[in-house]
């Protein structure tokens with residue numbers, strides 16, 4: 361079994377495998393512009409974040425009912441369990457569904473159904489994080505938070521994703537203040553394609569407790585010092601960064617430099633159906649491509665539980681951390 365880990369950067373819509381996309385298309389009478397799963401897979405050749413997002417949003421057309429969202433999440437959790445995932449904090453993009461006429465309650469109730477039985481079925485504890493689309497307006501984000509009010513008990517945090525450059529965190533100050541007042545934690549994608557100044561804004565204007573991606577922090581030593589000082593976790597997604605050409609190759613990935621700098625780095629999968637691997641696959645990929653020994657891999661796994669929003673259940677966090685320390689790499693190392 362792979363090393364136990366928490367998955368902290370995972371878009372549930374990014375776990376839609378071609379086979380499930382075709383099955384849901386059939387179930388809902390949706391016509392996909394691809395004849396076969398192979399033809400769809402051949403479209404997974406991205407030049408940047410936007411080229412991926414275009415396909416990511418288009419394929420969501422197959423997700424229509426509560427059952428669809430429950431089946432999607434259940435399929436992800438079953439796969440994640442086989443990759444050593446013990447805890448998952450899962451993003452979803454409500455505006456991508458409400459814009460197509462799917463009610464936010466359908467989305468959240470469907471996802472929550474799968475998440476609520478995840479521990480029993482898959483041995484994975486879960487949380488749900490509502491993400492705002494940063495290429496939509498600040499008003500739309502506020503409307504989305506209002507529409508989610510009846511379902512707040514299902515949510516642990518808000519996040520910010522989609523097309524980064526030109527949509528700085530400061531655009532969403534008001535909705536993040538409202539989310540904090542509603543008792544939600546805050547995370548945001550920053551420094552994936554966007555500049556280090558977006559990471560500063562996420563920290564200083566949105567008050568995030570975790571930064572998603574954040575790899576461009578290495579361009580700004582004062583920012584690295586701030587992230588180290590405040591122990592702000594960064595959820596890094598190595599296979600995603602290569603597929604979206606944020607880094608040239610895995611061998612060039614800044615992950616080892618980030619660890620050496622003392623940053624609280626974790627490894628996650630982002631959109632595994634599109635980027636060639638789930639959480640354990642990302643661990644395997646960095647182990648093979650980068651100078652990371654077993655100590656470094658154990659640090660990454662430990663960090664994932666330290667960075668998880670488990671403060672309401674410290675006994676659980678301690679139990680997961682004990683699993684990490686007890687893990688024997690054996691042949692897996």
Ligand SMILES: Nc1ncnc2[nH]cnc12
Pocket residue numbers: 371374409416521522523549552600630631
């Ligand atoms: N890697 C990514 N960056 C920004 N938005 C996303 N939505 C899904 N995956 C994303």
Ligand SMILES: [Zn+2]
Pocket residue numbers: 369371521549572630
């Ligand atoms: Zn992401």
